[in-house]
Amino acid sequence: MIGSDPGFPTIAEAARLIASRKLGPVELTRALLARIAARDPALNAFITVTERQALTAARAAERADRKGAAPLRGIPLAFKDIYETAGIRTTAHSRLLADNIPTADAEAVRRLRAAGAVMLGKLATHEFAIGGPAFDLPWPPARNPWDTRRFTGGSSSGSGAAVAAGLALGALGSDTGGSIRLPAAYCGIAGLKPTPGLVSRRGVIPLAPSLDTAGPMAWTAEDCALLLDVLAGHDPADPASVPGPQISYARGIEAPLKGLRVGVLRRFFERDAPATPELQRLMAETERRLRGLGCRVETIEPPPLADFNAVGRIIICAEAYALHEARLKTRLAEYSRAFRVRVLGGALLTAADYLAAQRRRTDLIAATGALFARCDVLLSTPVSGPAPLLAEQRPDDGFARPMLTTMANVAALPSLVVCGGFTATGLPLGVEVIGPAWGDATVLRVGHWIERESGSRGRRPPI
Amino acid sequence: MALAHPAPPVAALSPAELHGLVARAGLELNPGQLADLVLVWRQLAGLVAAIPRARPLLDDQAFVFRLPAAPARTPAPAKSRAAPAPSAAARAGPKGAARKPAAKTARPGTAKPKPAPSRAAKPSARKPPSGKAHAAAGTRKKR
Numbered sequence: 256m257i258g259s260d261p262g263f264p265t266i267a268e269a270a271r272l273i274a275s276r277k278l279g280p281v282e283l284t285r286a287l288l289a290r291i292a293a294r295d296p297a298l299n300a301f302i303t304v305t306e307r308q309a310l311t312a313a314r315a316a317e318r319a320d321r322k323g324a325a326p327l328r329g330i331p332l333a334f335k336d337i338y339e340t341a342g343i344r345t346t347a348h349s350r351l352l353a354d355n356i357p358t359a360d361a362e363a364v365r366r367l368r369a370a371g372a373v374m375l376g377k378l379a380t381h382e383f384a385i386g387g388p389a390f391d392l393p394w395p396p397a398r399n400p401w402d403t404r405r406f407t408g409g410s411s412s413g414s415g416a417a418v419a420a421g422l423a424l425g426a427l428g429s430d431t432g433g434s435i436r437l438p439a440a441y442c443g444i445a446g447l448k449p450t451p452g453l454v455s456r457r458g459v460i461p462l463a464p465s466l467d468t469a470g471p472m473a474w475t476a477e478d479c480a481l482l483l484d485v486l487a488g489h490d491p492a493d494p495a496s497v498p499g500p501q502i503s504y505a506r507g508i509e510a511p512l513k514g515l516r517v518g519v520l521r522r523f524f525e526r527d528a529p530a531t532p533e534l535q536r537l538m539a540e541t542e543r544r545l546r547g548l549g550c551r552v553e554t555i556e557p558p559p560l561a562d563f564n565a566v567g568r569i570i571i572c573a574e575a576y577a578l579h580e581a582r583l584k585t586r587l588a589e590y591s592r593a594f595r596v597r598v599l600g601g602a603l604l605t606a607a608d609y610l611a612a613q614r615r616r617t618d619l620i621a622a623t624g625a626l627f628a629r630c631d632v633l634l635s636t637p638v639s640g641p642a643p644l645l646a647e648q649r650p651d652d653g654f655a656r657p658m659l660t661t662m663a664n665v666a667a668l669p670s671l672v673v674c675g676g677f678t679a680t681g682l683p684l685g686v687e688v689i690g691p692a693w694g695d696a697t698v699l700r701v702g703h704w705i706e707r708e709s710g711s712r713g714r715r716p717p718i
Numbered sequence: 719m720a721l722a723h724p725a726p727p728v729a730a731l732s733p734a735e736l737h738g739l740v741a742r743a744g745l746e747l748n749p750g751q752l753a754d755l756v757l758v759w760r761q762l763a764g765l766v767a768a769i770p771r772a773r774p775l776l777d778d779q780a781f782v783f784r785l786p787a788a789p790a791r792t793p794a795p796a797k798s799r800a801a802p803a804p805s806a807a808a809r810a811g812p813k814g815a816a817r818k819p820a821a822k823t824a825r826p827g828t829a830k831p832k833p834a835p836s837r838a839a840k841p842s843a844r845k846p847p848s849g850k851a852h853a854a855a856g857t858r859k860k861r
Contacts, residue, residue, distance in 0.1 A: 565765040565768040584743075584745060587746070596754050596758055599747075599751075599754075600755065602743035603762070611769045611771055650754070651758055654762060655761055
């Protein structure tokens with residue numbers, strides 16, 4: 256499997272092979288480093304490749320005792336370049352942090368490395384997780400492995416590209432307004448925005464602290480669950496961290512869905528931000544498949560998408576501007592145009608504007624929570640169609656059109672995107688499963704079954 | 719590269735107003751940056767206008783900000799002819815307010831059933847989440 260093109264394992268498969276000594280961590284890491292060298296020049300997924308450190312970690316994983324072995328022993332991962340990594344530059348894809356070398360790992364990175372994971376490097380993002388895709392930065396934007404003319408989605412753009420192209424078996428992303436789920440959809444992978452507070456944000460460069468969430472991205476929902484098993488858990492040093500359920504997210508992922516109640520957010524993708532006919536047909540097919548698995552599927556009416564979008568964009572704009580205010584006054588020209596367009600508007604927002612958004616947020620949290628009296632999960636799509644062309648992206652995207660992903664951020668809910676199928680031209684189409692607070696395990700289970708029924712995981716990008 | 723999306727019909731800031739706000743913010747923008755800001759502001763203003771403002775005065779309490787944990791209680795100072803030290807009740811005041819905000823506003827027909835803290839997950843909470851309580855909006859991350 257290793258060395259065959261385009262074959263490469265999932266995290267679950269690699270962990271089994273490593274545990275049974277059919278695959279060595281060094282062999283796996285070398286294969287991925289070779290793949291990065293061969294394919295990343297066309298994708299720009301990586302900002303920094305940590306080859307020496309990766310091989311050192313892989314050798315250590317190989318020497319590690321198999322009994323009671325760390326759950327991610329020898330698994331090569333990469334991290335969005337907003338996660339601080341000790342001794343390795345963490346740039347946030349910005350010239351302002353081009354020489355920033357942290358002295359400690361972010362907590363999420365620390366946990367993954369303590370679980371035996373091998374760090375391959377740091378991944379491209381939008382500048383400070385919002386300003387992109389941008390061509391006026393020291394590093395170019397990442398490109399979509401399914402069609403390199405196309406957008407990966409952002410801001411966890413490098414994470415989406417790297418996992419889809421098999422340059423890393425999994426990655427860390429972050430999601431404030433859709434930044435895990437958009438690249439998951441456009442790159443045809445799985446991406447989880449967990450319940451806020453479940454995964455520590457210590458050591459993650461913030462964008463909008465009211466909404467920022469750290470989360471895993473991988474080829475499958477099962478792989479995301481395996482990563483979450485390591486990532487989840489209270490961090491006393493993160494004031495926003497909350498003790499979550501003491502469960503394994505991966506162990507129960509195969510449990511049947513019979514009797515599960517699924518609420519379809521039809522107004523979002525049929526009226527508020529209409530999806531392409533092809534994607535709407537996929538959504539109908541996904542509903543049919545879920546019924547076939549014994550789910551009860553019904554349409555459910557949420558508050559309008561525009562409400563979530565307005566609240567989310569104002570909070571992001573205000574908080575991001577506040578975080579960067581001092582630097583914007585003295586180093587404005589060093590930021591990308593995309594960053595300036597998306598953040599400078601925060602200078603014109605008043606405190607009353609911001610607090611009105613936060614107050615409205617509490618209404619939306621309550622209204623969305625009430626939906627779960629009738630449903631166990633909600634079904635939607637994070638995007639209106641397949642990945643658009645990279646050259647057509649505009650800095651004001653997100654202001655002019657409501658973003659389908661904002662509901663889960665504003666309502667503080669876990670949300671998973673998986674690949675539900677493909678267009679006629681072979682581009683992936685994403686499906687979104689949203690759960691109640693702390694319903695991450697259920698969301699992952701539903702996503703796993705959607706993947707299985709769609710057969711999408713047997714298809715890799717042609718790169 | 720021009721911004722492609724048309725702005726919604728929102729009252730635009732006059733150039734003088736815009737210049738004043740930009741100057742107040744301490745920003746120095748070149749003409750291109752100012753033009754970008756004008757277009758984005760019209761879209762952002764539309765989002766601001768979409769959020770309802772009229773709410774009852776006692777609709778919600780300190781929903782965004784979480785008060786820091788109360789300090790450990792210190793012994794009462796010895797009595798003297800000097801100005802009296804703060805009473806134990808006065809020292810416990812903020813702590814009492816942080817733990818029981820609802821007591822101030824629980825009036826029939828006016829207060830919401832539960833204040834925002836019941837939706838908020840407290841950092842020190844050890845109780846397993848019930849599925850209703852979850853991390854609060856507006857929580858500030860400390861690094």
